[in-house]
Amino acid sequence: MDLVGKIKILNGTQVLGDNGFRKREVVITTDEKYPQHLLIEFTQDKCELLNNYAVGQDVKISINLRGREWINPEGVAKYFNSFQGWRIELLNTQETMSNPVPQTEPASFIDDDPDNDLPF
Template sequence: MEISGKIKLIGETQTFGASGFRKRELVVTTSEQYPQMLMIEFVQDKCDILNSYKVGQDVKVSINLRGREWINPEGVAKYFNSIQGWRIEMLQPEGGAGSSLPPLEEIQAADLSSDEPDDLPF
């Protein structure tokens, strides 16, 4: 799955326990009618891929949804979900330097200079 949006926050890398488990959090704000602020976790070696990104950049994040069950001391099952990122890439602004389409003016000029007959029935 993928999430696209603007980076709102990039957390510091946190290390837990004797095993040295590492986690880093990223918050992305989606660009929908009702924007969502989604916290995405990057773990272990994936923490370092956030080093080259900054708050305010538009990105696309590849994610996996994770879920787990926890039985509390009273024996009641509780369920937790998390979003785990594994890849992130910069989005090019629309019509920006990365656009593979020519400017609209070039398309319209090419269309007007066509020598082909108009064989449309309407």
Template sequence: MEIQGKIKMIDETKTYGSNGFRKREVVVTTEEQYPQHIMIEFVQDKTDLLNAFNEGESVKVSINLRGREWVNPQGETKYFNSIQGWRIEKLTAENESAGMPPIPPMDAFEPANELNEEDHDDLPF
């Protein structure tokens, strides 16, 4: 999955536990009628990906949704969700519009010289 928007906040890398688990959070604000502030966490070696980015930049973030179950000491089962980023890239004005890749210019295609209207094609229209 992917999320597009502007970086609202980039947190510092935090280290947890004796094994040195690293986590860094970024908040991306979507640009739609009702903007959403989505917190995305980058973990372990992926935390370094955020070093090249600044607040206010338009980005596209590739994410995975994660969920886990936990039973507390009282025996109650709790569920937690997280959004984990694994790639982030800057958006330019060209590739920002509707998340579509840029359309190649017409001269990027070779002309069809041997066109026979009688030939069968498999196009549905």
């Protein structure tokens, strides 16, 4: 799934716990009638994907939806959801900052070859 918006907040990398788990958060604001402010987490080696971005840039972020269950001390189940980013690209230059996708020329259906004798 992809989310498109303008970077509103770009946080630094946090190191959590004793095992060195790394997390970096970005907030984007969507461009729609009722704009949404969406928090997206990048974890571990994906934190570096945000290094070349700045507040105010228009981006497209590929995400996975994550959900988890937690049972509180009273035995009641609580549920948490998050957006986990795995790719980001700048929209105004179509420059992909990770996992580049090669750009190809659009197929032309007009054949200017006079030796082509196909009827279509």
